[in-house]
Amino acid sequence: MEQAKLTALVQEMTLAEKVDQLLQLAADFYSQAAEEKTGPMTEMGLKDENIQNAGTILGLAGASEAKRIQKEYMEKNRLGIPTLLMADIIHGFRTIFPIPLALGSSWDLAAAEEMAQISAKEAAVSGLHVTFSPMVDLVRDPRWGRVMESTGEDPYLNARFAESFVKGYQGDDLKNDFTRVAACVKHFAAYGAALAGRDYNTVNMSERQLRESYLPGYKAALDAGAKLVMTSFNTVDGIPATGNKWLFRDVLRQEYDFDGVVISDWGAVKELIFHGVAADEKQAAQLAIEAGVDIEMMTTCYTHYLAELIEEGSVDEALLDEAVLRILELKNDLGLFENPYRGASVEDEKVILSPEHRQAAREIAQKSIVLLKNKADILPLNSEETVAIIGPAAASHDVLGAWSWQGKMEEAVSLLEGAQAYSSHLLVGKEEFDYFAPSQKAVAEAVSLAQKADKVVLALGEAEWMSGEAASRSDITLPKAQIALFEAVKAVNPNIIVTLYNGRPLDLNGIDEAKAIVEAWFAGTEAGNALADILWGAFNPTARLSMSFPESVGQVPIFYNCDSTGRPYESAPNEKYVSKYLDVSNYAKYPFGFGLSYSQFSYQDVVIDQTELTPENQILLTVTITNESEQTGKETVQLYIQDLVGQVVRPIKELKAFQQVVLAGKESRKVSFAITEEMLRYVHQDQRTISDAGAFLAMVGPNSRDLTAVTFNLVK
Structure with missing residues (x-):
């Protein structure tokens, strides 16, 4: 539809119809079962006409249902405007891929794009138009459960993944390519910096830090063409994001030139009341519309009060009109006016969880699993060894992770199932094993099996519910029962390989004496196959951490690119009055960028072709990488830079390329x-992004800790 026709359509709508376009309701309101919507309708004070005209729908899936709802919606909508179907498709639709934090650990941008493309294909054929992804919130505190949705602690790496996700979801021709969906970047802004790692908590930082560390990921997603932005639950400089006019009107709209749709997170408009910046729903509606929020998700402040605010002159109707136009433009960008059913196809739903998609999930999971420790090369295993596979995660199908909305545990592959393809010499328990309070019988059986084995694969970690939204933890160690199991097994067999399914970096105290540690994260539908591929050496590990693992939870937030201090520990490590702890080191146990391989790589001859850089030229840094082993392997070569003297304090190192x-x-x-x-x-x-002349260190290596440095100067 032409732009002029969209504008005319807005003018043809009544005030009530325009307000309803800003309402997003859950799919239950469109259920054929009356009881599913009667209660919520009454509770939210909605009328049938609100539901008939609500501009967008949340959380629906299935081609038949999508077509039914779209048909009924357009028949009841006076102007025949199609509705828009959105959902949380975070790391897969039905074929579940590794959680985003694991995808970040792949350092493989093509893999992230492929994940998004397959997710979009499965979602689109099921009738969906928009995914609430990517989440590009920078994360530095593993106590926060939603670190599992991020790609890590580094602004540069997050930005590159943001671009890849958007490209994979949206493709190059969103209007005509019905295998793609629109991407919604979230959560704008700085949701990942919640104080104390407690979900929904206050965020407190300077504008300079916000711009330097937290905004680049969102900006990269927008530059890649993301069609929507979701507000965050937190405050930004004391103002909740959903009512923050500076954040959305000044930064997002004017500076970033974003002309797409802004949607609130679930209930966030009404939550302006609980934040204490709005006295009631009417004031909340005014703050949100003035801030530039186009769609209100699952509260009704706009529905009940926006028309009243306009009629009394408190809100300019032009704000409503521009919001409605943006929503119609998004529907037009998706081709819904010409093709209201778009890609929804019962016949084509056979692509969901297809063998090809499962194979892609397996290969991407392989690339996301990090080998953290491998003492005396205890890994890889060989098929002739007797291996006990024990622990709560050995036979578990709880491997998908949070935000695997349409994923089914029964379709996932357990570690035990994956291992059976590699060995007929497996010792496996019959007792069900609980993550937190295993029975004495189960523990005794596990210890007995370990005693008979050459090596033990001890499968530990978190249950799915322990990470994700509203899953903050003050104690990020393994459950005490799992540590006790480790000690009991170690007493009879020290050859322990610990595998971990989890959604956050953990404090791994208690399992330090494991010979090997394999961080599998929540690896998705093909988790067990991919993990077995690593353990038995069919895949040589390539993943590198995108978020640091602390030595102790007392260190968090801990991240590699911290600022220089006036009393750095490195200047006098034996002195008391330097920046350090008395009871633990300053450093991460496993730092950003770290990961082992079955190959061994060395770095030699780090050289630069010149020592002076100007704005007009470039310096070429070259390093020679050698695979010292006999086995082919992939190495992730990382470049970091430190500005030695800046106008403001600079980080001790920053990733710039890899x-x-x-x-x-x-x-x-x-x-x-x-x-x-x-x-x-x-x-x-002054918030300007510029460089300073002076000395810099360029550092290259396999991770953020083990680096070789050369010095150069910027001359301006």
Whole structure:
């Protein structure tokens, strides 16, 4: 539909119809079972006409149901405007992929794009139009349960993944490619910085820090073409995001030139009352519309009060009109006016959980599993060894992770099922094993099996509900029963390989004496197959952490790119009056960028072609990487830079680039990075993003800790 016709359509709508376009309701309101909607209708004070005209619907899936609802909606809507179907498709629709934090650990942007493309295909054929993804919130505190939805602690890496997700979801021709869906970047802004890692809590930071560390991920997603932005639950400079005019009108609309749809998170408009910035729903509606929130998700402040606010002159009707127009433009961008049923197809639903999609899920899970420890090369296993596979996660299908909405545990592969393809010498318990309070009989059986085995795979971790939204934890160690099990097994067999399913970095105290530790995260539908592929060496580990693992929960928030301090520990490690703890080191147990391989790589001859950089030229840094082993492997070569003297305090290092290279056994290769002036820019006191002349360190290595540095100067 042409733009002029969309504008005319807005003018043809009544005030009530325009207000209803801003309402998003859950799919239950469109159920054929009257009892499913009668109660919520009464509770929310809705009328049939509100439901008939509500602009968007949340959480519906299935081609038949989508077609039914769209048909009935358009028949009842006076102007025949189609509705828009949205859902949380975070790391897969029915084929579940590794959680985003695990995808971040792949450092594989093509894998992230493929995940998003397959997710979009399965969602679109099921009738959906929009996914509430990607979540690009920067995360530094693993106590926060929603770190599992992020790709990690680094602004640069998050931004690259944000671009890949959007490209995978939306493709190049969203209007005509019905295998794609629109992407909604979230949560704007800084939701990942909730104080104390407690979900929905206050965020408190400077504007400079917000711009430098937290906004780049959202900006990258918008530059990639994301069609929607979701508000965050938290405050930004003391103002809740959903009512923050500066954040959405000034930064998002004017600075970033975003002309797409802004949607609140669930109930966030009404929550302005609980934040204490609105006295009632009427004031909440005014704050949100003035801030630029186009769609109110699952509360009715707009429905009940926006027309009244306009009629009394408190709100300009032009704000409503522009919000409605943006919603209609999104529907038009998706081709819904010409094709209201779009990609929904019962016949084509056979693509869901297809063998091809499962294979892609397996391969992407392989790339996301991090080998954290491998003492004396206890891994990989061989098929002739007798291996006991024990612990609460051994036979568990609880491997999907939070936000696997349409995923089914019974369709997932357990570790035990995956292992059976590699060995006929497995010792497996018959007793059901609880994550938190296993029976004495189950523990005794596990210990007995361990005693008979050459090696033990001890499968530990979190249950799905322990991470995700509203799943903050003050204690991020393994459950005490799991640590006790480790001790009991170690007493009879020290050859322990710990595997972990979890949604956050953990404090791994209690299992330090494991010979190997494999971080599998919640790896999705093909988790057990992918993990077995790693354990038996069919896949050589390539993943690298995108979020640091602390030595102790007392260190958090802990992250590699912390600011320089006036009394750095490194300047005098034996002195008392430096920045340090008395009872634990300053450093992460497993830092950002860390991960082992069955190959061994060395770095030599780090050189730069010149020592002076100007805005017009570039410096070429080259390093020689050698695979010292016989086995082909993939190495992720990482480039970090430190600004030694800045206008404001600078981080001790910042990731600026990375390359993944595959090397055959004993092969050497030169890897080069171009360093430009643009890479040295940062946000100054006046909020300008510029560089400072002076000295810099360029550091290259396999992770953020083990680096070789060279010095250069920026001349301006």
